[in-house]
Amino acid sequence: MAVSLYLAFTRYDIFNPPEWVGFGNFVRMFTDDPVFLRSAQVTLEYVLLGTPVKLAAALAVALLLNSITRGSGFFRSAFYTPSLIGASVSVAIVWRAMFAGDGPVDSSLQVLGVELGGWVGDVDLAIPMMIILVVWQFGAPMVIFLAGLKQVPTELYEAAQVDGAGPVHRFWKVTVPMLSPVIFFNLLLETIHAFQVFGSAFIISNGSGAPGGRLNFITLYMYKRGFADMQMGYAAAIAWVVLVVVAIIAAIMFRTARSWVYYAGDNR
Amino acid sequence: MASAALLLAGCGGEPAGPSADFDPNAPVTLDLAFWGNDTRAGFYKNAIAKFNEKYPKITVNSTFLPFPEFWEKRQIEAAGRDLPDVMQFDYAYLRQYSQNRLLLDLKPYLGKYIKTDGFTESTLGIGVVNGVTTALPIGTNAWAMFTNTALVTKTGAGAYPGGTSWDEYATWMGAVAKAGGGSVWGGTDPTGRIQNFEISLRADGKNLFDDAGAPQFTKAELAEFWGRGAQVRGTGATIPTKRLLEVAPKSGFGAGLTTSELTWDNFGAGYAGDLGADASGLALTAPPVTKAGAKDLYLKPSMLHAIAANSEHPEASALLVDFLLNSQEAGAVFGTNRGLPASSTHLAGVKLDPLSQKILDYETSIKDRLGAAPPVPVVGYGSIEEKFRQLGEELGLGTVTVEQAVDQFFSEMDTILKK
Numbered sequence: 001m002a003v004s005l006y007l008a009f010t011r012y013d014i015f016n017p018p019e020w021v022g023f024g025n026f027v028r029m030f031t032d033d034p035v036f037l038r039s040a041q042v043t044l045e046y047v048l049l050g051t052p053v054k055l056a057a058a059l060a061v062a063l064l065l066n067s068i069t070r071g072s073g074f075f076r077s078a079f080y081t082p083s084l085i086g087a088s089v090s091v092a093i094v095w096r097a098m099f100a101g102d103g104p105v106d107s108s109l110q111v112l113g114v115e116l117g118g119w120v121g122d123v124d125l126a127i128p129m130m131i132i133l134v135v136w137q138f139g140a141p142m143v144i145f146l147a148g149l150k151q152v153p154t155e156l157y158e159a160a161q162v163d164g165a166g167p168v169h170r171f172w173k174v175t176v177p178m179l180s181p182v183i184f185f186n187l188l189l190e191t192i193h194a195f196q197v198f199g200s201a202f203i204i205s206n207g208s209g210a211p212g213g214r215l216n217f218i219t220l221y222m223y224k225r226g227f228a229d230m231q232m233g234y235a236a237a238i239a240w241v242v243l244v245v246v247a248i249i250a251a252i253m254f255r256t257a258r259s260w261v262y263y264a265g266d267n268r
Numbered sequence: 269m270a271s272a273a274l275l276l277a278g279c280g281g282e283p284a285g286p287s288a289d290f291d292p293n294a295p296v297t298l299d300l301a302f303w304g305n306d307t308r309a310g311f312y313k314n315a316i317a318k319f320n321e322k323y324p325k326i327t328v329n330s331t332f333l334p335f336p337e338f339w340e341k342r343q344i345e346a347a348g349r350d351l352p353d354v355m356q357f358d359y360a361y362l363r364q365y366s367q368n369r370l371l372l373d374l375k376p377y378l379g380k381y382i383k384t385d386g387f388t389e390s391t392l393g394i395g396v397v398n399g400v401t402t403a404l405p406i407g408t409n410a411w412a413m414f415t416n417t418a419l420v421t422k423t424g425a426g427a428y429p430g431g432t433s434w435d436e437y438a439t440w441m442g443a444v445a446k447a448g449g450g451s452v453w454g455g456t457d458p459t460g461r462i463q464n465f466e467i468s469l470r471a472d473g474k475n476l477f478d479d480a481g482a483p484q485f486t487k488a489e490l491a492e493f494w495g496r497g498a499q500v501r502g503t504g505a506t507i508p509t510k511r512l513l514e515v516a517p518k519s520g521f522g523a524g525l526t527t528s529e530l531t532w533d534n535f536g537a538g539y540a541g542d543l544g545a546d547a548s549g550l551a552l553t554a555p556p557v558t559k560a561g562a563k564d565l566y567l568k569p570s571m572l573h574a575i576a577a578n579s580e581h582p583e584a585s586a587l588l589v590d591f592l593l594n595s596q597e598a599g600a601v602f603g604t605n606r607g608l609p610a611s612s613t614h615l616a617g618v619k620l621d622p623l624s625q626k627i628l629d630y631e632t633s634i635k636d637r638l639g640a641a642p643p644v645p646v647v648g649y650g651s652i653e654e655k656f657r658q659l660g661e662e663l664g665l666g667t668v669t670v671e672q673a674v675d676q677f678f679s680e681m682d683t684i685l686k687k
Contacts, residue, residue, distance in 0.1 A: 011686075014347040015368035032679055034672070101514040121513030123665055206516050207336060208658060211509075212667030227343050228336075229651045229684070 004236045012233035025237035036238065038213050039221040042127065046217065047194040050131040055186055058138035062145035063175075076143065083139030091133075092203035096120055099129045120204065126214040133200055141186040148182030149175070180261040188253055195246055198223070218242055285376035290583040293325050298585055300330040302356035303338035304605075307541040311602050318597045319588060326584050334517055339650060346370050351576035353585040354592075356606075357403050359394075359569050364647040366397035372575040372582055374401045381586035383594050386611035394569045394610075397644060402574055404593055407607025409570035410631055410638070411463050411555055412533035418549030420527045423447040425454075428528060430553030431637075434458070434496070437556040441505035444527050453507040455528040456520045459497030460660025462653050464530055464555075466642075467565065468493060471558035475642040477649075481685060487674050494663060494670045501664060509664030518542050530555050533630055534570050534607040536623045548622060552630040554637065563639030567631070570607025604628075648684035655680045 008025060010018035029036050061079055065072050085091055099105050101118030109116055119125040152175060160170045176183070198219040201209070209216025209224070218238065226235030302312060309332050316328045331352070333341060339361065345351045351370060365371050378384050378401065384392060387404070395403035415428050425447040428440050441454025448454075458464045465485075466476050474484040500506055507520040515522075521529035522542030529539075536550055557564060573593055575585040592598050599609055599617025604624035608631060609615040618624060646652075659673040668676070 014343075015364070015370070028683075034676060101511065118510065118514045121510035123667055207340070208661075210516075210658075210661060211513050212662050212665040228340050228654070229648070230343060231683070 004239060007233050008237040008240045010233040011231075012236075013230040014232055015230070018233060021233070025234045026241070028234070029237060029241065035213065035216070036221065039209075039216050039218045042214055042216065043195065043197075043218040046127055046130060046134075046197060047191060049127070050134045051187070051190045051194050053131060054135045054138050054190060055141055055183070057135050058141035058186070059145050059179075059183075061138065062142045062149055063171075065142075065146055066149040076146070079142055080139035083137040086133070086137035087199055089199065089203055092200040095129070095133050095200065096204045099125075121211045123212040123214050126211055130197070130201065130204070130215065134194065134197070141190060144182055144186055145179070148179045152178040177262045181263055184253070184257050184261045188250060191249060191253070192246055195219075195242065286380065286583050286586075292323055292584065292587060295325045295327070296581045296584045297327040297329060298354060298579075298581060298588060299352035300328050300354045300588065301338070301342070301352040302330070302332050303335045303358075304332050304356075305334075305538055305541055307537055308332065308605055311605055315592060315598045315601045318595075318601065319591045322591070323584075323587060326588065328588060336654070349578045351578055353576055353579040353581060354588050355574050355576065356406070357572040357574040358650070359572065360645045360649040360653065362395070362403055362572065362574075363397055363644050363649075365574070366400065366402040367647065370577055371402035372577050372579060372585075374404065374575065374586070377582065377586040381583055382590040383613070386594050386613035386615075391610045395572055395574075403572035404574075404589065405569035405572050405610040406593060407534065407570040407604070407609050408567045408631075409532045409534045409607040409627075410565050410567050410634060411467060411530065412630055412634075413528055413530050413553050413555045414521060414536065414539060415528045415551045415553060416521065416524070416526075416543075416549055417551045419452060419524060420444065423452050423527070425527075427551075428553065430555075432556055434556045434558065438500045438503070438505055441500070441528065442503050445503075445505045448527075451525070453520065453526045454505050455507070455526050455530075456512065457497050457501050457506045457509070457660065457664055458530055458556075459494050459500070460657060460664065461530060462656040465490070465493050465656070467555065468558045470564040470566075470639060470642075471562035477643065477646050479643045481643075481646040483681065483685075487678060490677065491670050491674045494660075494673060497660070497663060498670065509661055512664075513661075532570060532607075533627050534604055536627065537603075537605045540623070550623065550626070552626045554630075554634055557637070563637060565634055565637045566639055566641045568641055569610070646685065651684050652681055 007018060009020060009022060011021050011024070012018040065075055065079070068075070097103055099119035101121075103118070106116060106118060116122070116125060119129040156174045156178065157170055160174050165173060196219060197217050201215040201217050201220050202223075205211075205215040205220075207220075207224075209220050219242075222235045222238045222242070225231045225238065300312070300316075302308065304312075309330075312330050312332070316330060319328065320326070332338070335358075339358070342351065342355070342361075346365065346368075349370070357365075357371075374382065374395075382404065391405055391408070392401070394405045395401055413428070413430060417427060420427055423444055425440075425444040428437070432440075437455075437458075444452065444454035462476070469476060469485055469489070476484065478484055507526050511525065512520050515525065519529060519531075519542075520526040521531075522539050524543055533552055536552070539550060555565070573589045575582060575589060579585050594611045594613045596613060596617025599614040600619055602609075603618055603621055604627045608624075608627055609618060620628065655677060659668065659677055662668045663670065663673055
C-alpha cells in the first residue's frame with residue numbers, strides 16, 4: 001500500500017522509473033479527465049440504486065423463507081446459489097446473450113408489448129441490466145437476514161399482536177428495529193462490494209466500458225488506465241481516491257447508524 | 269534503490285547472444301502467443317505440428333486472445349518481465365517494447381538461426397528500432413475495403429466500384445441501407461477508425477505523427493472529420509452504434525449486417541469465419557479517396573514476430589520464428605491469413621486460394637495510390653488508436669458532442685505523448 005501511495009504521486013509507465021509529479025494526477029483527475037468523472041458518476045449510480053434494491057430483495061425472500069417450514073433448506077440453497085456463481089465469467093457471458101437485441105429478455109418483453117430493443121448497447125438500459133445481475137445475486141445477504149430473523153424473540157411478535165398490531169405494523173415496529181444491526185452490516189458490506197464491480201462489466205462491455213461509458217465503472221477504468229494505457233501512477237491515484245470515498249461513506253454510515261441501529265442491551 | 273530503478277528501466281546490459289552449445293534436440297518448452305480467432309488458432313496448431321516434425325524435442329505451448337485482450341495481457345507480463353518466448357507482434361507497440369528492452373536483439377540470430385535470404389532490405393528494416401532489430405515482419409498489408417457481394421446482391425443494390433469520393437461512398441451506403449429495409453446497412457461509420465482519418469491526412473501529404481512523434485493534425489481538422497461522420501450517420505446509411513455493440517466482438521460486417529467495411533486487407537479469413545461461409549462472396553476494393561491522385565495508402569507490416577528478452581531459450585525461439593516466417597510448410601498452412609507473406613520463401617509455399625489471390629490482386633491494383641510508409645508508430649499509439657475508436661463509438665451513441673470528443677482526444681493524446 002505504501003508503494004501504491006507513492007506511485008499515486010508519480011508518472012509511472014512500468015518500463016521507466018517513476019517520475020514525481022506531486023498532486024498532478026489528482027488535479028488531472030478532477031479538472032482534465034471527464035472520463036474519470038463519468039466513471040465515478042456511473043459507479044455511484046450503480047451503488048446507490050443497486051445496493052438498496054439488492055438488500056430489499058434479500059430481505060423479502062428471507063422473510064418468505066422464515067415463514068415457511070417445509071422445504072426451506074431447498075429454497076435457501078436455491079436462492080443462495082446465484083451468489084456463488086454470479087460473479088463468474090460464464091454468467092456474464094450468459095447475461096450479455098440474454099439481454100442482447102434478439103435475446104430471451106428482449107423477446108419476452110416484445111410478447112408483452114414492450115419494445116425496448118437490446119439492453120447491452122443501450123446507454124439508458126445498461127446500468128439497469130447490471131443492477132438486475134447484482135440483485136439476482138442476493139443469496140449472501142439473504143442468508144444473513146435469515147439468521148437475523150431467527151434471532152428475533154417470538155414473544156415480541158406475540159405481544160405486538162396482543163396489542164392489535166397488524167403484519168405491516170409488526171414488520172416496521174418489531175422486525176426492522178430488531179434486525180437493524182443485520183441491516184447495517186449488510187448495507188455496509190454490500191455498498192463496499194458494489195464499488196468493486198468489475199468482472200461482469202468487463203465481460204459484458206468487451207472490456208471497453210461501452211455503451212457510451214455507462215459500464216465504465218471506476219474499477220474497470222482504473223484497470224484500463226493501468227494495464228492498457230500503462231499509466232500506473234494515475235491508476236494508483238484513482239485507487240486511493242476510491243479508497244478515501246469508500247472510507248468516508250463507511251464513516252457516514254457508522255455515524256448515522258447511532259440513530260437507527262438498535263442493539264439489545266443498549267441503554268440509549 | 270538505484271539497482272531497482274535500473275531494473276525497472278530495463279538496463280540489464282548487452283544481450284548475451286546465442287549459446288555456443290545449443291542443442292536443437294534437447295528438450296525445450298516454448299510459450300507462443302498470438303492474437304486472432306479460432307481459424308488462425310487452427311493454422312498455428314497445424315504449423316506447430318509441422319515444426320515438431322523437424323524439431324520433435326521443442327514443445328510449443330500456444331495461446332491466443334482477441335487483439336485488445338492480447339495486448340492487455342502482454343502489458344501485464346511486460347511489467348513483470350515475463351513475456352512469452354515468441355510473440356506475434358504489432359507495429360503499434362514495437363517502439364514501446366523495443367525502447368524498453370523487452371524484446372530480444374535478433375541480430376546475433378539472423379543468418380544463423382533465422383534465415384534472412386527471403387527478405388528484402390526494406391522489409392528487414394521494418395522491425396528495426398533505434399538501430400536494433402527486435403522483430404521481423406510476417407507479412408505486409410494495406411488499408412482496404414471489404415464488400416460482401418453476396419449480401420449486396422441479396423438487397424438488390426448495385427456493387428460499390430471502389431476508390432470513389434467519400435460522398436459517393438456514403439450515397440452507395442445509403443442505397444444499400446434503403447434496399448436493406450432496416451436489417452442490412454451499407455457500412456459502418458468510417459469516422460470511427462483512426463486509419464480513415466490517417467488516409468485523409470495523407471491525401472494532404474501529412475501523417476498522423478511526424479518523425480519526432482508530434483501530431484500533424486489540428487483540432488479543427490479532427491472536428492471536421494468527425495463532423496462528416498455525423499452527417500453520414502444522420503442519413504441512416506450506416507449501422508447504428510447500438511446494434512454494433514450488441515454484436516461485438518464481431519464487427520457489423522462480420523455479423524452479416526453491413527455490406528462493406530474499411531479495414532486491413534488480411535482480415536478476409538476472419539470475416540469468412542465470422543460469417544460462417546466461404547470467402548467467395550467477399551470482394552476487396554480500394555477505399556474512398558479524399559483527393560483524386562492522392563498517395564494516401566501505404567504498405568505496413570500486418571504483424572511481426574518477436575522474441576522476449578526474458579526468454580530462457582532464445583535459440584529454440586529463433587528456430588520457431590524462422591519456421592513460422594520462412595518455411596514453405598508454414599506458408600502452405602497460413603496462406604495470407606497473416607497478411608501477404610514478407611518472406612519470399614514463405615510466399616513460395618502459399619497456395620493462393622481465391623481470397624489470397626484477391627489480396628495479391630488488391631495490393632497490385634493500388635500501386636498508384638501507395639505512398640511512403642509513415643514513421644514507426646509513437647509509444648502509446650495503441651492507446652491513442654483505442655481512444656479514437658471509443659470516442660467514435662460515443663459520437664455514434666450521441667453521448668458526446670464533436671467538440672467534447674475532440675477535446676478529450678487531444679487531452680488524452682497529450683498525456684500519452686508526455687508519458
